[in-house]
Amino acid sequence: MLRFALLVALALTPAPLVQDERLPELTDATVQSLFDAITPNADEESWRQLPWRTTFWQGVIDAQEAELPILLFTMNGHPFGCT
């Protein structure tokens, strides 16, 4: 009976929302350092410094006007979004 009661108690205990022991603490004291660690730094964003056109067709328009060849970087998911 005790074993059954323990099983019932275990079954009724809600699972923790998050496996806390594997996660860094998210508090007022840590939130800024976590934010800084997650956002890309200047080196990681340096590829934006090229004068990219963000659609193929804008590249065609501007290349036609400037009489230049086109470099097209195309990915599953927009390279300037989630790819």
Place this chain on the structure above:
Amino acid sequence: MPCADEVWRLQNLDEPDCLHFQSFCDSDGRLNHRDASATRQGTYCVTPSGILLGSANHRDPRRIAELLRTSLAKWNELDPAERLLETDPRETARSIRRAELNYPEDGLVLRVDSRDLPRTWEGAEQPDPDDWRTHAWNFDYAWFRAAEVERLVPAELAIGASWDLPADLVQRLCRLHLTDNVRGQTDHYARDEVRTARITATVTQIEDGVAHLGLEGALHLEIADGSRGLRGTMLGTARLALDAPRTFEAFEAVVVADRWGATRFNQRHDDRDHAPVGFAIHLAGDGPTERIAPTAFWEYGWR
């Protein structure tokens, strides 16, 4: 002329820009050497008229530099008349439909960065420092129309007031943007895979026509068989200018979550166990490269 674009649309739709892309993308053999439906993602050098000068799908900058050199040599050999379109491409632009045309000019655009967090628990298997996936990060944009921004905050505000942000908007943010895309595109979660999605805002200060908000929340996303999911908490702040139309001057939040499982393209096939991931949510700029549509924009249902 450097440009970047999403390949699935270019490869599959029959809009003018897509047809132009399809006219040359296989000219020197299928880029990724697979069947007709395989992705054509990669780097192309092409004339405005659609003559392919070269292509490669490679991360090595030396390979791309070589592609540029050989393509430029081919360009120089072409008759100038061959290089350009006979019609004005600006005329064609008017008929091209893209998700970016729905950019919410008067609304709110958040950028959601994602990155793996350190695995610090005892016995944690550490990822290979020489594997690019260990250092991967990604981002997506979350859009809110002006009318949705109005719904985020009650009409009357007082210090200490607290409320839950509208469930439909929080669910959309969580299931479409707080996904394990760190190493590459992944599946979003369906509505019935959202177990918890809550963001509670509290007014901490009102000063000079600006309301300061504290944000905290929780999310739990999980597919039916439990093999993939994400559970975490959110903490952040925002500043809302109260002059009409009310606009966010600042928005910074962090989500720390436990993720597990894998999808076809998110490079987790050998990293399915529970591990921490972080998201940083903040205002996006409005420059040309920051007006890209959310990756699962079709799920917004905007018409």
